[in-house]
Amino acid sequence: MATSLETPKPKARKPKPQLDPDLCKGCLRCIDSCNHHCLVPGHDIDPRTGLIPIELHLEACTACGLCFDACPEPYGLRPERLEEIPTGQPEFERPTDADHLKRPPRPKPVDIPDVLRELPLGATLVLKGNHASAIGALLAGCRHFYGYPITPSTEGAELLAKLLPKLNGIFLQAVSEVATVNLMYGTAGAGLRTMTFTSSPGFSLMLEGVSYMIGAELPAVFVNVMRGGPGLGNIAPEQADIKLACRGLGHGNTHAIVFAPSTPQEMLDLTRQAFELAFQYRNPVVLLADGYLGQMTGRVELPKALVQPGLPKWAVAGDAAHRDNLISSIFLAEADLEAHNRHLDDKYARMAREARAESWQCEDAEVVIVACNTPARMARGAVAELRQRGVKAGLFRPITLWPFPIDALAEALSGASRLVVVEASAGQLEDELRLAASHAGLALPPLAAVRHSGGVLPQQDEIVAGALAALAREVTAPTASKSADPCDCSDPECGCGDEE
């Protein structure tokens, strides 16, 4: 019987520790376990995990093995493998490769497109603005409403509270606007249509969540029936959230298409389209109405078709096909987040083609009046009155405030020598207009403002007077210069020509 005594085995070498940095959470529990100071806290963030793994310096390592027990991570610090590893086999089984985690190949998710269903033509309805918007949402296929009561927006929610339970939909009154936006975040992540009605203070409270939804690229519709601010303000109409919707949708690089309806008909049509665009761009869409428009009744024609929603392929839909989908706004590595922001920027740039406006009687207008929402109705009256008096006036009504319809404005202004901006805010519409003009390199004619706030709306006679005064005012700066805006700078680079 052959014995192994003749060939004594070499003393087996004991394994030293080994670590894959992306599997170390940097908890430092192992550090003190080593008497030879082989394990030291690391310095660099691992871009794969966002954590700081330890570093190994094994010169003094005696392979005592004490550190293995100290590490709480199942795949963290572990004994190196001493035996030969057959080629083609991984050095060790990473948790993500483990057999029990491997699944059979899954079907790939595909977009299930929406279906348009013919809507039997009904009669013209007479509806409140808020109700019209709610019906627009139903026709767009929205069956999930979350909201927190706030005047003057609540009628929209109340109508949906009545109708949704009869349509197998969900109406849930949230405990706050913070809860509302996060309920929407969840439903939107499942790929479903969701919306809310709110008003200024409530919209303020939702903005954190709006930023997350933009970051995670989720569609949803926010109808903000603006009221007087700041603070609690009052419940009368204002347009003082234009800045918030166009420039301040929470933290970070955020934008959303912002609609400014001015009739109950537009409340319905634009709410419907808002859902379409929200899903097309995977981005929230904001409808800015005002308290007056929300309460006002008007004739509304129903569209010829309604939408039976499909399911986008990115949805977290809870089946095998969608298993790999991840909804997240977290990009820990700087380069990844920058790439994500570039992607968002591209998307924002594509949204430029959604810019919409109405120009009325601007073809030959010498004075163009700019207004949106309810003030546009007074402005329309003012234009008619001015025309009656022989003044060539026109109305330019932006229907999207972001992106601002600057090309349409340039066209409307082609023959105008004066511009009057009418608004129920302290210049927020004018700021959007000026910013858009400045980006587009559009020289504006001398600009006058008719403004009110606090719930007071600009009236027709004021607008007429404002336009007449603007036309009568002498313009000292040469209107044909590159910028007709009076500029008193002495900067030779400015280009205003004033330094000459």
Added chain:
Amino acid sequence: MNCQPKDFKSDLKPIWCPGCGDFGVVQAIYRALAAVGRLPHDIAFVSGIGCSSRIPGYTTAYGFNSVHGRALPIAQGLKIANPDLLVLVAGGDGDGFSIGGGHVAHAIRRNIDLTYIVMDNQIYGLTKGQLSPTSKQGLQTVTSSLGSLEQPVNPLLYVLSYGAPFVAQGTPADMAGLAAVIEEAIRFPGFSFVNVQSPCVTFGEDDWQLKQHKAVMKSLQSLGHDPADVIAAMRLAQGYGHELHTGVFYRAPQPPPTYDALVRARQQEQAGKALPRERVLELFAAKKKETAA
């Protein structure tokens, strides 16, 4: 100077609906404040937003009609800044247990010496009749057309389970009793909570108005309840929603130290050790040396 209840009444005429329970609450507060004996200018009255939150304006105390759901953090900031003020906080059931619900637990565990009065009408009054967190299950409102599916919050159990050291309930149907519990709550050193069943005549349930309160209310005293017994208090608090117990549910026999007391104690410890204001930069330099070493 001794104040009379009328000294706490402001010139503003309340714009609550005629018959609103909140009229009784403000009356009870006038009485309680007169009994406590602090002057109007020693008192700050903070509220959120809602019909009930109008209440500070109807008193001569300093008023702070703040943000919906945020009365408690604002009142805590005020009390920390000026611990000598008597701080009252008031609001509705929605303000306190829906949008502001997250703040209640933390006000309690911080134990800042405040008196929090909730005018609980089980409805959103100001926004015209929507569901509130204390609305009973099945209630039909403009936002729950087929009846609410959710269980109501029980405000009494809520605060008791977070360890509120003083918990009481009242109704304007028993004005003397209500004034008495508010007075006791104000005198209590630490966070005190008074749930007032204050019916909304316009949007509230027809069968839960002051008349019904009067018929069914039972004082805890008459039941022989010992307010030092927190377990008994919790048992009785389960009755919320179908019984109307009035009086003090729980009064901590040994009131825990208030936040203010703890701050003062810590400041005392530091007394003599603290650097005078103009030497603040030395502190910074010392800290830097420490980290360099």
